[in-house]
């Protein structure tokens with residue numbers, strides 16, 4: 001059953017919960033039973049008070065003097081994030097970026113499985129990447145319906161990204177991750193997140209510049 005994420009959890013906390021989940025999954029895979037809050041906070045790159053505040057959104061989950069039971073906390077966060085079961089994803093635009101994402105095995109271990117790769121270029125269609133064959137865009141709706149894919153990833157040129165977004169939404173995809181440098185409009189009930197590495201680099205550049213100013217003043 002799909003567990004809706006309580007809307008009261010702030011988005012920044014949700015992003016950190018995903019980081020805690022990654023750390024806890026690694027610990028669980030390594031056979032760890034419990035983890036102290038200080039260790040979990042350090043591994044996630046947050047301070048212990050911030051960690052406790054984030055986890056307070058999940059209700060009581062720590063054991064005084066022991067810390068947290070690794071598997072219990074991992075499963076609880078996975079449930080809240082809605083990733084306790086594998087999510088089927090389709091990827092549109094299998095060029096440089098799309099091919100790299102499709103070939104990355106790490107998404108599968110984090111609960112996201114690519115079930116369809118699509119491209120408009122005949123030269124791309126038929127290529128084998130990450131265990132899948134690139135299909136023509138015309139197959140998109142059928143594959144989404146057959147696999148019940150709920151997530152669509154867009155790695156096409158910006159000019160066509162909106163039309164891909166429209167098709168994904170009309171096909172029933174409810175979450176879209178957009179890498180194209182354009183702001184997409186999606187119908188109500190469809191969440192869109194944008195990834196822009198240049199924004200992250202600009203933030204880093206700004207922080208570096210600020211540090212230089214502080215050092216000379």
Ligand SMILES: NC(=O)c1ccc[n+]([C@@H]2O[C@H](COP(=O)([O-])OP(=O)(O)OC[C@H]3O[C@@H](n4cnc5c(N)ncnc54)[C@H](O)[C@@H]3O)[C@@H](O)[C@H]2O)c1
Nearest residue numbers: 093094095096097119120121156157158160180195196197
């Ligand atoms: N968000 C980021 O940080 C980031 C980083 C790098 C690239 N990008 C963006 O990602 C996108 C892809 O970049 P790339 O370097 O892989 O480009 P690319 O040209 O190598 O790949 C684009 C692919 O999209 C396909 N395509 C074109 N129109 C299509 C359509 N209507 N339907 C389906 N497929 C279609 C092309 O055939 C091609 O295979 C671009 O928009 C680029 O600006 C974003």
